[in-house]
Amino acid sequence: MTASTPGIRLRHALEVLRERSPLVQCLTNTVVQQITADVLLAVRAAPAMVDHPREAPVFAGVADALLVNIGTVTPGQVEAMPAAARAAGEAGAPWVLDPVAVGSLPVRTPLAHELLALGPTAVRANASEIAALAGEGAGGRGVDATDSVEAVLRAGRDLARRSGAVVAVSGERDAIISADRTTVLTSGDALMPRVIGTGCSLGAVCAAVLGATRGSDLTAHDAVLAAHALLGAAGTVAARSAQGVGSFAVAWLDALDTLTPEDVVTLVGIQEDPETAGVMA
Amino acid sequence: MTASTPGIRLRHALEVLRERSPLVQCLTNTVVQQITADVLLAVRAAPAMVDHPREAPVFAGVADALLVNIGTVTPGQVEAMPAAARAAGEAGAPWVLDPVAVGSLPVRTPLAHELLALGPTAVRANASEIAALAGEGAGGRGVDATDSVEAVLRAGRDLARRSGAVVAVSGERDAIISADRTTVLTSGDALMPRVIGTGCSLGAVCAAVLGATRGSDLTAHDAVLAAHALLGAAGTVAARSAQGVGSFAVAWLDALDTLTPEDVVTLVGIQEDPETAGVMA
Amino acid sequence: MTASTPGIRLRHALEVLRERSPLVQCLTNTVVQQITADVLLAVRAAPAMVDHPREAPVFAGVADALLVNIGTVTPGQVEAMPAAARAAGEAGAPWVLDPVAVGSLPVRTPLAHELLALGPTAVRANASEIAALAGEGAGGRGVDATDSVEAVLRAGRDLARRSGAVVAVSGERDAIISADRTTVLTSGDALMPRVIGTGCSLGAVCAAVLGATRGSDLTAHDAVLAAHALLGAAGTVAARSAQGVGSFAVAWLDALDTLTPEDVVTLVGIQEDPETAGVMA
Numbered sequence: 001m002t003a004s005t006p007g008i009r010l011r012h013a014l015e016v017l018r019e020r021s022p023l024v025q026c027l028t029n030t031v032v033q034q035i036t037a038d039v040l041l042a043v044r045a046a047p048a049m050v051d052h053p054r055e056a057p058v059f060a061g062v063a064d065a066l067l068v069n070i071g072t073v074t075p076g077q078v079e080a081m082p083a084a085a086r087a088a089g090e091a092g093a094p095w096v097l098d099p100v101a102v103g104s105l106p107v108r109t110p111l112a113h114e115l116l117a118l119g120p121t122a123v124r125a126n127a128s129e130i131a132a133l134a135g136e137g138a139g140g141r142g143v144d145a146t147d148s149v150e151a152v153l154r155a156g157r158d159l160a161r162r163s164g165a166v167v168a169v170s171g172e173r174d175a176i177i178s179a180d181r182t183t184v185l186t187s188g189d190a191l192m193p194r195v196i197g198t199g200c201s202l203g204a205v206c207a208a209v210l211g212a213t214r215g216s217d218l219t220a221h222d223a224v225l226a227a228h229a230l231l232g233a234a235g236t237v238a239a240r241s242a243q244g245v246g247s248f249a250v251a252w253l254d255a256l257d258t259l260t261p262e263d264v265v266t267l268v269g270i271q272e273d274p275e276t277a278g279v280m281a
Numbered sequence: 282m283t284a285s286t287p288g289i290r291l292r293h294a295l296e297v298l299r300e301r302s303p304l305v306q307c308l309t310n311t312v313v314q315q316i317t318a319d320v321l322l323a324v325r326a327a328p329a330m331v332d333h334p335r336e337a338p339v340f341a342g343v344a345d346a347l348l349v350n351i352g353t354v355t356p357g358q359v360e361a362m363p364a365a366a367r368a369a370g371e372a373g374a375p376w377v378l379d380p381v382a383v384g385s386l387p388v389r390t391p392l393a394h395e396l397l398a399l400g401p402t403a404v405r406a407n408a409s410e411i412a413a414l415a416g417e418g419a420g421g422r423g424v425d426a427t428d429s430v431e432a433v434l435r436a437g438r439d440l441a442r443r444s445g446a447v448v449a450v451s452g453e454r455d456a457i458i459s460a461d462r463t464t465v466l467t468s469g470d471a472l473m474p475r476v477i478g479t480g481c482s483l484g485a486v487c488a489a490v491l492g493a494t495r496g497s498d499l500t501a502h503d504a505v506l507a508a509h510a511l512l513g514a515a516g517t518v519a520a521r522s523a524q525g526v527g528s529f530a531v532a533w534l535d536a537l538d539t540l541t542p543e544d545v546v547t548l549v550g551i552q553e554d555p556e557t558a559g560v561m562a
Numbered sequence: 563m564t565a566s567t568p569g570i571r572l573r574h575a576l577e578v579l580r581e582r583s584p585l586v587q588c589l590t591n592t593v594v595q596q597i598t599a600d601v602l603l604a605v606r607a608a609p610a611m612v613d614h615p616r617e618a619p620v621f622a623g624v625a626d627a628l629l630v631n632i633g634t635v636t637p638g639q640v641e642a643m644p645a646a647a648r649a650a651g652e653a654g655a656p657w658v659l660d661p662v663a664v665g666s667l668p669v670r671t672p673l674a675h676e677l678l679a680l681g682p683t684a685v686r687a688n689a690s691e692i693a694a695l696a697g698e699g700a701g702g703r704g705v706d707a708t709d710s711v712e713a714v715l716r717a718g719r720d721l722a723r724r725s726g727a728v729v730a731v732s733g734e735r736d737a738i739i740s741a742d743r744t745t746v747l748t749s750g751d752a753l754m755p756r757v758i759g760t761g762c763s764l765g766a767v768c769a770a771v772l773g774a775t776r777g778s779d780l781t782a783h784d785a786v787l788a789a790h791a792l793l794g795a796a797g798t799v800a801a802r803s804a805q806g807v808g809s810f811a812v813a814w815l816d817a818l819d820t821l822t823p824e825d826v827v828t829l830v831g832i833q834e835d836p837e838t839a840g841v842m843a
Contacts, residue, residue, distance in 0.1 A: 030311050033311055033312040034312055034313065034315055034316060034477060034478065037312050037477035037478075038476065038477050038526065038527075038530070041475045041476065041477060041526065042475070042525070042526045042527070047312075047477065048382070049310070049311070049312050049352070049353050050353070050382070050386065051353060052353075052354055052355065052356075052388050052389075054387050054388050055354075055386045055387060055388050055389065058385075058386060058387060059386065076355065076356065249527070250527040250528055250530075250531055251524075251527065251528075252527065253525060253526050253527025253528075253530075254523075254524045254525030254526065254527040254528050255525070256525075256526075256527075257475075257525035257526045257527070258524070258525045
């Protein structure tokens with residue numbers, strides 16, 4: 001199959017991101033706040049990390065989009081995150097859940113399920129986190145990170161159907177899964193997971209593209225795919241000049257700043273309906 | 282008018298900064314702590330982020346200067362910030378208020394006004410934040426960020442006269458405003474606001490230069506101007522080699538480390554009394 | 563004396579680090595979380611900053627090693643840190659104490675002593691912090707940072723004997739001190755302390771090498787020495803290309819990523835029993 005239609009929609013989503021400069025509120029972990037803000041600025045979005053429990057829901061009512069990342073959850077965030085998610089929902093603003101390390105840890109695991117029940121626009125995670133969210137929802141049927149790609153895709157589709165969210169599974173290849181559509185993206189470089197915050201920033205950029213494209217003819221699936229493609233394409237470019245993880249991170253930010261939407265389209269591989277086509281087998 | 286006198290004082294302030302290596306306590310937001318510390322180290326100051334409510338005022342009694350930035354205010358900081366500001370005041374140490382996003386958010390807005398009433402040596406902010414602080418103080422007369430430069434200068438002068446602080450309004454050009462002096466600084470590069478923390482670090486460096494020059498014949502106005510000139514000059518140099526926001530941030534830290542006070546003087550434009558001269562019209 | 567035996571053990575420790583990719587839990591200060599995580603990833607360890615008081619001890623039971631750094635201690639951390647240290651101890655996992663700014667500050671000082679009493683595998687600090695920990699333990703006999711190298715070595719040896727920990731004193735040269743062994747390491751560059759987090763990351767890498775080598779024939783002393791050598795060697799290499807502190811930090815991460823264990827051995831100087839040999843005099 002040709003990727004022309006997805007390619008055109010991808011380029012369009014990235015053009016809209018650059019034009020609209022969405023204001024993205026991030027309730028995120030303390031490890032990655034700086035790089036998340038720098039990535040949002042690089043892609044022309046405006047970051048705001050307003051996370052006090054009394055301020056977060058107020059701000060969520062005016063921001064264009066919201067990221068909720070539970071990586072270093074605090075007692076204050078346990079209160080602020082559901083409140084902000086509800087406020088975003090009431091304002092009609094898209095919001096993204098990144099359920100970092102959900103599974104058995106006793107604070108974040110029930111929090112992630114509480115947040116999921118509030119109806120995120122998208123869930124971005126790695127395979128084991130998606131499996132943990134989907135597995136418990138399906139009555140404890142375990143799907144773990146060592147399972148096959150097919151099992152992960154099945155868990156992602158279960159989660160997408162049950163929650164109504166676009167589910168993005170990050171890995172060597174990324175899978176973007178909606179109730180009725182699955183897209184596999186080939187992009188990026190092996191150095192990306194070796195720089196802290198590349199995954200967490202991806203959640204923020206998903207929120208940014210969702211916020212920018214809200215009200216357009218692009219779907220949430222298109223927006224989440226565009227965010228993954230942009231960050232992956234920048235990784236491919238950065239790897240060409242990197243001398244190691246330090247210079248890779250710098251070159252990645254430069255590429256996020258300077259790559260055009262057309263550049264991104266040429267740097268990634270997009271495959272729709274991979275199960276039919278046997279791509280993930 | 283020639284800028285010779287301000288230039289000599291600027292160079293002197295930066296020489297004193299390098300010689301004295303002031304210890305700067307930062308109660309600041311979690312997004313920018315790393316870059317703030319790196320910027321302080323680059324300009325030869327010593328950063329310390331002691332912010333526990335029981336420790337912050339103790340440390341403020343021994344630090345050379347204090348920064349209070351309310352960007353990600355926490356319940357602990359609501360307690361620690363006024364206590365540290367009072368301790369700095371009692372010790373005679375200069376302190377800087379950066380009232381990030383003051384306006385309508387329900388925790389930081391009253392906190393910013395409480396802090397302002399404690400008498401900061403300087404207030405550093407963008408135009409809309411200065412307007413929010415000044416506007417409410419003037420009985421609700423609104424001045425917003427879309428207002429004219431003249432309106433912002435007027436708000437800044439109101440705030441400076443009422444608070445006794447040096448008021449620094451950051452923007453494409455910076456305005457440094459005291460009760461009886463206004464200086465407009467032309468420096469920097471359009472990439473600066475696209476790197477997170479360049480503005481927040483500026484507040485920290487204002488504190489550093491104030492701490493270093495305390496007891497000298499330089500005024501607080503001179504010190505705040507010197508901090509803005511140093512960071513802006515480094516931005517001008519960094520932009521020459523940057524390939525995007527990532528390499529810009531790296532080159533900016535390098536320039537902060539290596540520019541001499543003489544270099545800084547040649548890289549910026551300083552204009553005193555711009556209203557008389559019509560510079561800001 | 564030849565350094566052949568320490569050199570072989572050093573290389574072996576670094577090889578094990580690369581092979582095992584230890585999971586290192588960091589309860590650390592908010593200023594350095596990003597660089598600490600990036601350093602751990604660069605040296606092939608896996609960072610996790612799980613620090614909620616209810617989650618920290620659970621995670622410490624499964625992590626390979628734990629770092630406890632009190633640099634920006636919060637009320638939550640005052641609770642989480644001893645709980646996690648106890649859990650690590652019960653699980654037999656090594657843990658490292660970095661007692662940042664211990665001395666007179668009223669929250670961290672008793673916390674550091676409480677943590678010391680829980681039996682860290684290693685204590686990493688600068689001379690004045692080691693002196694503060696040792697001095698109070700010895701009944702208030704003060705040893706301060708301006709004291710002679712001999713006094714610091716004596717304080718370090720007191721602390722090592724009393725606590726059973728490997729004590730690492732960072733400085734222009736590093737001293738690694740166990741009850742019956744003292745090693746002095748010459749490595750690094752003067753730019754290292756001018757980049758925030760190089761010291762704090764060193765504590766995390768000590769934990770990483772301790773976690774990787776647990777159960778091998780390498781001692782905790784060997785592991786702590788290897789961590790110091792690795793970070794110092796990378797500093798030596800980074801200084802060759804750096805244009806200032808910004809590019810130094812980038813090149814340092816690149817070197818941490820790419821230096822082989824053999825490279826490290828050739829880039830550092832190791833001296834056993836310096837007092838006998840008069841090296842530190």
